[in-house]
Amino acid sequence: MIDVLIIGSGGAGLTAGLSAKEQNxxxxxxxxxxxxxxxxxxxxxxxxxxxxNVTSDSVELHIKDTIKSSHGISDISMIERxxxxxxxxxxxxxxxGVPFNxxxxxxxxxxxxxxxxxxxxxxxxxxxxxxxLHTLYxxxxxxxxxxxxxxxxxxxxxxxxxxxxxxFLNIRTGQVEQILAKKVVIATGGYGAIYKxxxxxxxxxxxxxxxxxxxxxxxxxxxxxxxxHPTALKHSSILISESARGEGGYLVNSNGERFIDELxxxxxxxxxxxxxxxxxxxxxxxxxxxxxxxxxxxxMPQEVHLCKIHEGIDPADELIPIKPVAxxxxxxxxxxxxxxxxxxxxxYAIGECSNAKIHGANRLGGNSLLEIITLGxxxxxxxxxxxxxxxxxxxxxxxxxxxxxxxxxxxxxxKNFYQLEANLGEKFYKYAGIxxxxxxxxxxxxxxxxxxxxxxxIGIVDKSREYNSNLIEFLQFLNILDIGEIIVKxxxxxxxxxxxxxxxxxPKEDNRYLGxxxxxxxxxxxxxxxxxxx
Amino acid sequence: MEILISRGEREQRYRVPFKSVTLLKALYHIxxxxxxxxxxxxxxxxxxxxxxxxRINGREVLACSSKIKSGDKIEPLKYHKVLKDLKVERxxxxxxxxxxxxxxxxxxxxxxxxxxxxxxxxxxCILCSSCxxxxxxxxxxxxxxGPFALTRAYRYILDPRENNKKLTIDNIQxxxxxxxxxxxxxxxxxPQNIDPKMDILKLRGEASQFGYLDPNFMxxxxxxxxx
Ligand SMILES: Cc1cc2nc3c(=O)[nH]c(=O)nc-3n(C[C@H](O)[C@H](O)[C@H](O)COP(=O)(O)OP(=O)(O)OC[C@H]3O[C@@H](n4cnc5c(N)ncnc54)[C@H](O)[C@@H]3O)c2cc1C
Ligand code: SF4
Ligand code: SF4
Ligand code: FES
Numbered sequence: 001m002i003d004v005l006i007i008g009s010g011g012a013g014l015t016a017g018l019s020a021k022e023q024n025x026x027x028x029x030x031x032x033x034x035x036x037x038x039x040x041x042x043x044x045x046x047x048x049x050x051x052x053n054v055t056s057d058s059v060e061l062h063i064k065d066t067i068k069s070s071h072g073i074s075d076i077s078m079i080e081r082x083x084x085x086x087x088x089x090x091x092x093x094x095x096x097g098v099p100f101n102x103x104x105x106x107x108x109x110x111x112x113x114x115x116x117x118x119x120x121x122x123x124x125x126x127x128x129x130x131x132x133l134h135t136l137y138x139x140x141x142x143x144x145x146x147x148x149x150x151x152x153x154x155x156x157x158x159x160x161x162x163x164x165x166x167x168f169l170n171i172r173t174g175q176v177e178q179i180l181a182k183k184v185v186i187a188t189g190g191y192g193a194i195y196k197x198x199x200x201x202x203x204x205x206x207x208x209x210x211x212x213x214x215x216x217x218x219x220x221x222x223x224x225x226x227x228x229h230p231t232a233l234k235h236s237s238i239l240i241s242e243s244a245r246g247e248g249g250y251l252v253n254s255n256g257e258r259f260i261d262e263l264x265x266x267x268x269x270x271x272x273x274x275x276x277x278x279x280x281x282x283x284x285x286x287x288x289x290x291x292x293x294x295x296x297x298x299x300m301p302q303e304v305h306l307c308k309i310h311e312g313i314d315p316a317d318e319l320i321p322i323k324p325v326a327x328x329x330x331x332x333x334x335x336x337x338x339x340x341x342x343x344x345x346x347x348y349a350i351g352e353c354s355n356a357k358i359h360g361a362n363r364l365g366g367n368s369l370l371e372i373i374t375l376g377x378x379x380x381x382x383x384x385x386x387x388x389x390x391x392x393x394x395x396x397x398x399x400x401x402x403x404x405x406x407x408x409x410x411x412x413x414x415k416n417f418y419q420l421e422a423n424l425g426e427k428f429y430k431y432a433g434i435x436x437x438x439x440x441x442x443x444x445x446x447x448x449x450x451x452x453x454x455x456x457x458i459g460i461v462d463k464s465r466e467y468n469s470n471l472i473e474f475l476q477f478l479n480i481l482d483i484g485e486i487i488v489k490x491x492x493x494x495x496x497x498x499x500x501x502x503x504x505x506x507p508k509e510d511n512r513y514l515g516x517x518x519x520x521x522x523x524x525x526x527x528x529x530x531x532x533x534x
Numbered sequence: 535m536e537i538l539i540s541r542g543e544r545e546q547r548y549r550v551p552f553k554s555v556t557l558l559k560a561l562y563h564i565x566x567x568x569x570x571x572x573x574x575x576x577x578x579x580x581x582x583x584x585x586x587x588x589r590i591n592g593r594e595v596l597a598c599s600s601k602i603k604s605g606d607k608i609e610p611l612k613y614h615k616v617l618k619d620l621k622v623e624r625x626x627x628x629x630x631x632x633x634x635x636x637x638x639x640x641x642x643x644x645x646x647x648x649x650x651x652x653x654x655x656x657x658x659c660i661l662c663s664s665c666x667x668x669x670x671x672x673x674x675x676x677x678x679x680g681p682f683a684l685t686r687a688y689r690y691i692l693d694p695r696e697n698n699k700k701l702t703i704d705n706i707q708x709x710x711x712x713x714x715x716x717x718x719x720x721x722x723x724x725p726q727n728i729d730p731k732m733d734i735l736k737l738r739g740e741a742s743q744f745g746y747l748d749p750n751f752m753x754x755x756x757x758x759x760x761x
Contacts, residue, residue: 034624036661037575037583097637097693099650099657106644124650124657130582131657138636138686141627149624172617202577238580306580309556309599418566461570467618470570 001180001389002026005165007153007209008187010038011129011369012351014136015376016185016383021143023384029145030168030179032152032204032472035137039189039202039352040372043129044241044302045113046121047093047373048366049086053107057118059083066367069115069265070360071499072514073222073533078337078357082367082374089374090122098135100124112246113365115265121366126241126302129369151177152472153208154403156184156216156347157396163216163347164390167400171472174465176401182387183346185379186213186333187372190352191483192226193476195326196425198433200232200239204476205329209353211479213333214486214521219342221355221516221531222331223483224491227363227500228434229327230269231286236310237325240303242266242365244288247299252319253282267362267500270324274434277323285319292316324434328352328368330359330500331490334518339379343520348382350375355516357534361499407471413459417477420451420458424484432488436503438495445488452481489528490517535604539564539572541619545607548572557597557608558586561620574620581725584660587611587667588620594664594723611667613676626661626682633679634705635686641697649694656689656733658726665720665730677709681720681730684711688733691740703741711737712749 004020006013009031020027031038050062062083067076090108094100100122101109112119124131140147150171157165157178165180188209192201199205210220230251231240245251245262251269252258253276260272276282288296293316296304307315333349334342335356341347350356351372358371427447431440455478462470494517496510497503515532536549537560548568550560558576565572576586579598586597589609597620602608614622665681672678687706691699711734720730738748 033577033583034585034626034661036626037577037585039578039583041582041584041660042578042580095637095640095695097640097690097695099653099693102645102647102650104647106646109647125654127582127658130660134657134659134661138630138690141630142634142636142638147627172623202583203579204577236579302582309581309601416566418570422566464571464618467573467621469573469621470565 001182002028003181003387004028004183004185004383005030005179005181006185006187007031007166008189008351008353009035009147010187010189010351010372011040011133011136012372012376013185013187014133014140015373016187016350016379017145018136018139018143019377019380020383021145023380025384027145028179028181029140029147030151031147031149032171034149035147036134038133039205040133041130042202042239043369044126044239045243046111046123046128046366047090047132047369048116048120048364049090049122049370050083050118050120051087051090051108051110051122052118053103054110054119057120059086061117062086062120065115065117066358066364069362069364069499070358071362071509072360073357073498073516074360075337075357075534081378082358082371085374086370089370089377092377093132093135093373096135096139098124098132111243112263113242114245114263114269115364116366123243126243126300132369132373152475153188153212154400155396156212157392158216158344159393161217161343162345162390164392167396169404172467174468176397176404178397180392182389183348183383185383186347186349186353187351187376188353190329190332192326192329194425194480194484194487195428196421198237198425198429199326200229200237201326206476206479207353207483208476208479209349210333211482213341213344213349214482214519216344217521218344218347219334219518219520220332220486221334221518223486223519224494224517225330225361225500226326226487227266227328227330228270228324230266230273230324231322232325233306233311234321234323238306238310239327240286240306240320240322241300244286244300244303248291250287252285252287253280255282265362266365267502270434271502273322273324284322286322287319288315289317326429328363330361330363331355338382339375340382348379350379361501407460407474408463410459413457415454415457417458417474421477421480424448424451424480428484432491434502436491436501437505438492438503441488441492445485445492448481448485448488452485485526486519490519493517493528535602537602537604538607539619540609542616554601557588557590557595557600557602560602561597573618582660584662587662587664589667594667596662596725599725611663613667613672614663624663625666626663629680629683630686632705633683633687633710634702635683635690637690637693637696638701639697640695643694645694653689653692655726655728656685659685659728660726662725664723664725668719668723670717670719671713671715675709675713678713679706679710681734684737685728685730685733688737691737699740700744703744703746706737707741707746711741
């Protein structure tokens with residue numbers, strides 16, 4: 001048994017790996033993709049820390065802004081931990097060699113993002129996530145940490161609620177293998193890909209880790225809280241970073257009128273855009289022309305490039321057509337203050353897959369990168385406690401081998417799951433999107449239940465063992481169905497509007513819902529419970 | 535339009551119902567609605583995860599960031615083991631370990647905007663391996679550390695926080711900076727406009743400050759002396 005198995009090699013996973021190694025633990029990082037292909041590379045805007053390098057700031061203000069944005073359902077002690085440690089986090093990254101931009105007096109440069117009362121986001125041009133992740137990766141190579149690529153997590157190995165490892169599909173060979181460990185860390189990212197074609201997220205953000213925790217009897221919470229980003233390119237849903245508005249970009253409608261303060265929190269801005277598009281039949285654009293070509297190329301070269309390729313326009317001369325799409329999933333694996341998964345032992349969750357109750361009903365831009373690094377470092381301290389070997393039955397491995405075999409053996413199906421997935425993505429955007437209604441959520445729930453009951457009608461066409469991406473995408477789709485059901489059920493239960501969750505018939509916050517809906521599986525049934533906020 | 539996709543020993547023709555489309559979108563369309571066995575890699579759709587590099591008509595590109603036209607021929611990257619169709623086995627981990635491209639010994643110094651600008655381009659690298667596939671040296675010397683790993687070494691050497699430049703310089707001598715022919719193919723294909731050729735040239739300059747000489751040049755003078 002190795003000491004620590006980390007599943008996922010995004011920013012959260014690599015940080016935990018490096019930090020566990022600093023504690024002299026034996027670590028293995030396993031991921032379905034290459035580390036440097038993780039979604040963390042996509043983060044552009046920045047990482048928050050109240051350094052006050054550009055405008056005056058304080059940790060207290062950072063805490064206050066984060067609490068405000070969470071709309072009452074966060075854990076204030078967790079927010080305090082993350083915000084207080086933020087300066088340390090930046091220093092740690094700086095020591096690894098992250099090339100943060102600098103101010104004229106050689107301090108780390110910071111920019112303003114929505115909902116922040118000061119310029120607080122440290123950045124590396126508009127490649128903040130890319131440069132952080134690659135620096136973490138280089139550091140992992142330096143520390144000789146083993147990173148195993150292209151292993152797909154199937155199930156956690158659990159006996160008496162104790163997690164002892166996990167089963168994986170080795171994508172290259174098609175074999176099911178198990179990796180046993182004294183402690184397991186899940187760092188598998190969010191579930192935004194459910195909103196297929198209506199999300200800024202990477203295609204592999206399918207919530208696999210969250211689904212595996214559910215199957216293992218652990219709890220998930222706040223799954224209905226999904227942040228919509230106001231400015232994705234209209235035709236490709238590719239993100240145009242908030243820094244475009246932070247640097248002074250305007251939002252205008254077809255008449256060329258501005259209709260909202262661009263720097264309000266994302267949920268408010270997204271709803272205003274949604275209203276322009278759906279109620280007033282307007283197109284909505286991001287206008288950066290007044291910033292001038294030179295400044296655009298210096299501050300947002302990536303954005304300029306993306307507009308050209310995916311929208312065919314030059315933002316220095318033209319308006320950028322946009323729409324709001326799913327961007328960040330606040331809900332996830334329910335963890336306690338030590339980041340241990342609620343309902344399981346020796347298993348931890350960090351990063352976007354985890355609900356450490358920092359973002360609550362709405363995440364602030366720049367707080368996610370902060371969370372993944374800060375809590376990735378924090379979890380390592382927990383991992384070194386009480387390490388011991390366990391005996392493990394081989395029944396788990398057998399069961400999952402048979403399961404994969406059964407997928408290969410299934411031949412008669414008449415539905416194309418890719419089509420179902422695209423269809424589901426559109427329905428999620430419409431019915432479980434920016435504005436929700438119970439009648440529509442119920443239609444969506446029926447749809448999901450229909451799909452789940454006809455699972456025998458879908459399957460894989462590719463029967464080869466080696467590198468079968470048809471199989472991987474199928475397994476991801478099954479995870480999406482499990483998670484999708486919970487998003488919708490949770491959204492139906494919450495008859496109020498709070499942060500990113502907005503119900504037309506209940507437009508106000510209602511104190512009866514000041515807390516989280518938890519879901520878990522017990523005796524093969526999905527159970528739920530409401531738990532008041534701390 | 536119709537495109538031709540390399541599938542191991544053979545090629546397969548696919549028709550896609552688009553007039554103007556990125557290659558990645560076309561590949562997904564084929565996989566979802568025509569042939570689920572077609573295999574390729576991607577993740578971000580936006581040119582930052584480096585997963586989707588392939589060749590269109592022999593030229594390395596990112597599938598997510600390149601439009602296609604009828605008749606285009608799509609192939610996997612060169613000098614990589616092809617796992618299936620367009621999916622190759624990446625070698626970046628080994629190459630980066632060889633070049634030891636990381637901060638060796640940190641020292642606390644002021645970093646200026648100028649310092650950051652110096653390596654801004656180099657640190658834009660998304661490890662897509664396009665440059666590696668374009669590099670002719672790899673055809674004859676599979677152990678060549680290769681362009682992206684050398685560019686990354688240079689990025690850390692220029693970092694003012696690095697207190698042991700020499701160690702990195704030492705590690706890129708054999709199968710490294712002197713094996714490059716300075717042909718510039720790597721720079722021509724890089725989707726991030728990085729210029730590994732120039733970086734290698736500059737690395738040679740740095741190396742000579744530490745007393746290293748061009749071994750080709752030494753061989754040459756040695757030979758002529760023999761004559
Ligand atoms: C376009 C975009 C821009 C953003 N900009 C910002 C920003 O400016 N500031 C900010 O703070 N946040 C930003 N975010 C959010 C932030 O980037 C993410 O929340 C964060 O990077 C998540 O990191 P992670 O390590 O938890 O997950 P990820 O980076 O998603 O990594 C997940 C890892 O788990 C692996 N994995 C998943 N499933 C499995 C499985 N079944 N088996 C094995 N491995 C698996 C994946 O391969 C991957 O390695 C942005 C997000 C997007 C999409
Ligand atoms: S310039 Fe050097 S590294 Fe670049 S392709 Fe040519 S030989 Fe290879
Ligand atoms: S240097 Fe350019 S071509 Fe080479 S791996 Fe990096 S981004 Fe790709
Ligand atoms: S899909 Fe990420 S670079 Fe193309």
